[in-house]
Amino acid sequence: xFKELDPILHSQLxxxxxxxxxxxxxxxxxxxxxxxxxxxxNLSVQVQKLKESGYIDVNKQFKDxxxxxxxxxxxxxxxxxxxxxKALQEYxxxxx
Amino acid sequence: MMSxxxxxxxxxxxxxxIRSMIETTKTSISDKSHFFLLWGWATLVGCLLQYYLxxxxxxxxxxxxxFVTPVALLLHFIFIHKYKKEDRVKxxxxxxxxxxxxxxxISYLAxxxxxxxxxxxxxxxFYILLYGIGTYISGSLLKCKPMKIGGGICLVLVAIAPFLHxxxxxxxxxxxxxxxYIIPGHLLRNQYRKQKI
Numbered sequence: 001x002f003k004e005l006d007p008i009l010h011s012q013l014x015x016x017x018x019x020x021x022x023x024x025x026x027x028x029x030x031x032x033x034x035x036x037x038x039x040x041x042n043l044s045v046q047v048q049k050l051k052e053s054g055y056i057d058v059n060k061q062f063k064d065x066x067x068x069x070x071x072x073x074x075x076x077x078x079x080x081x082x083x084x085x086k087a088l089q090e091y092x093x094x095x096x
Numbered sequence: 097m098m099s100x101x102x103x104x105x106x107x108x109x110x111x112x113x114i115r116s117m118i119e120t121t122k123t124s125i126s127d128k129s130h131f132f133l134l135w136g137w138a139t140l141v142g143c144l145l146q147y148y149l150x151x152x153x154x155x156x157x158x159x160x161x162x163f164v165t166p167v168a169l170l171l172h173f174i175f176i177h178k179y180k181k182e183d184r185v186k187x188x189x190x191x192x193x194x195x196x197x198x199x200x201x202i203s204y205l206a207x208x209x210x211x212x213x214x215x216x217x218x219x220x221x222f223y224i225l226l227y228g229i230g231t232y233i234s235g236s237l238l239k240c241k242p243m244k245i246g247g248g249i250c251l252v253l254v255a256i257a258p259f260l261h262x263x264x265x266x267x268x269x270x271x272x273x274x275x276x277y278i279i280p281g282h283l284l285r286n287q288y289r290k291q292k293i
Contacts, residue, residue, distance in 0.1 A: 010110065015113055015114065019113065019117035019118055020117045020118075024187050025191060026186045085114070088107045
C-alpha cells in the first residue's frame, strides 16, 4: 500500500520553493522568484499556501524603505518534505 | 515559467525538480572570497613590510608596518556594507563561517593585548595557528581543498616557527598567509565566477 503523496508538496512551484528552502537557512522572496522562474503573483499564492500549512515561516519587514519578504522552512515543513521524498522513493522502487 | 499544475507530475519528475532546485541554490551562494583576499593581502603586506623595515632598512619602529590593520578593518566594513544588498539568501555554512571568523578576529585582538604586555617575540606562531584553524575549518565547510590543505600546512609551520629567528618568522607568516588565504582565495573566486556564467 502506497503512502499518499502530500498534496501541498505535490505541486511543481510549491515543491520547488520547499526544495530551495530546504538547502538554505532563509531566502528573500525575490531570490525564490528568480530561481523558480515564477511570477510574483503566482509565487505569493503558493507561498501563502505553504505558510498556512505551517511548512514555512514568512517574515515581512522593511529594508532601506523597501518591503523585504524572507521565507524559511519550519520543522513541520522539514518533516513533511522528508516524508514526501520517502514516499517518492517508494513509488520509484516499485516502478523499477 | 513554472506552473502549479499537478497534471502528469510523476514521482520521477518530482525528484528531478528537487535535485535541480538544490543544485540551483548550490551555485547561487554568494561569493565571500573578497574577505579572504582582503585580509590575506593586508597581512602579507604587513609581514613583508615589517621584514623590509626591520632587516633591510634597519628602521627601529618596524612595527609601524601593522598600520595596515586599521586600513584593512575599514575596508572590511566597507565590503560588508557593499555586499549586504547582494546577500538575498542566508545559508547555514555562511552563518557558521561568520561565527568562526568573528571569534578568530576577537582572538587576534585579545592576543595583540597579551603580546603588547609580554613582548612580541613569539607572536607569529600563535597568529599562524589562528590562520590555520580558521582556514582549515573554512576550507572544510566550503569544500575548498586548497584552503583546507593550506590551513593544515599552517599547523606544521607553527611547530617550525619557534626554531627560527623573529625576522624569519615574519617571512614564515607571509608564506602561511600566501598558502592559506591568498592562493585559495583566488581559486575560490575563480570557482564562483565560473559557476555564475
